[in-house]
Amino acid sequence: MDRKEKIAIAxxxxxxxxxxxxxxxxxxxxxxxxxxxxxxxxxxALKAIREGIDTxxxxxxxxxxxxxxxxxxxxxxxxxxxLDNEDVTSxxxxxxxxxxxxxxxxxxxxxxxxxxxxxxxxxxxxxVMDGRDIGxxxxxxxxxxxxxxxxxxxxxxxxxNELIADNKHxxxxxxVKKDIEYRDKNDSSREFAPLSKASDAIEIDSTDLSIEQxxxxxxxxxxxxx
Ligand code: DC
Numbered sequence: 001m002d003r004k005e006k007i008a009i010a011x012x013x014x015x016x017x018x019x020x021x022x023x024x025x026x027x028x029x030x031x032x033x034x035x036x037x038x039x040x041x042x043x044x045a046l047k048a049i050r051e052g053i054d055t056x057x058x059x060x061x062x063x064x065x066x067x068x069x070x071x072x073x074x075x076x077x078x079x080x081x082x083l084d085n086e087d088v089t090s091x092x093x094x095x096x097x098x099x100x101x102x103x104x105x106x107x108x109x110x111x112x113x114x115x116x117x118x119x120x121x122x123x124x125x126x127x128v129m130d131g132r133d134i135g136x137x138x139x140x141x142x143x144x145x146x147x148x149x150x151x152x153x154x155x156x157x158x159x160x161n162e163l164i165a166d167n168k169h170x171x172x173x174x175x176v177k178k179d180i181e182y183r184d185k186n187d188s189s190r191e192f193a194p195l196s197k198a199s200d201a202i203e204i205d206s207t208d209l210s211i212e213q214x215x216x217x218x219x220x221x222x223x224x225x226x
Pocket of ligand 1: 015016037038039041042098101102105106130131132133134183187
């Protein structure tokens, strides 16, 4: 691909569809930044949990997010998230934070603040950004939009294996599946910028595909249409 200008690639989809793994491969191949927007909502949830704030309490969470200091920095190829200048990247993958992130993400004040940060990064860099509302709301003019899906069973399996491999989490497969189902419903039914496929996004069902097969499909599409 002969590309000189700044580009944006949006990769949306439900939890466990493989967005972050695929986005990292694409960002490496194209040598552009990868922005994991879920990590931002997770950091907001972590702060609420640490401060004893119920992640469903709109007033308290909105007030808290007014004064939050959230930064994304890069260490080699990995994105680190700084919450009030503390690197919290390794604390945000727990099931408790996942549910909390889905809860705080319903709150418009939280979303507006996160979206401002996301758009600012995309205005200065070529990016592959993954999330729920990137193609529909954050970057509606993105050059490429993909929507990754997979069956609930398959997504729960992937998440469960990730958590077990991480060795830090004591979870059952059934709990992981329930978390995914809760977030699917919560993320898709919220009023402001819900999880949904942009009308111009390419949908890829990855249930029976390997990571390499999905990444290749996306790369082929970008090379052909870039
Ligand atoms: O991608 P993830 O699983 O790390 O995201 C955690 C939660 O954050 C997800 O359940 C919903 C929310 N989220 C969102 O609402 N919008 C985004 N762009 C990214 C994540």
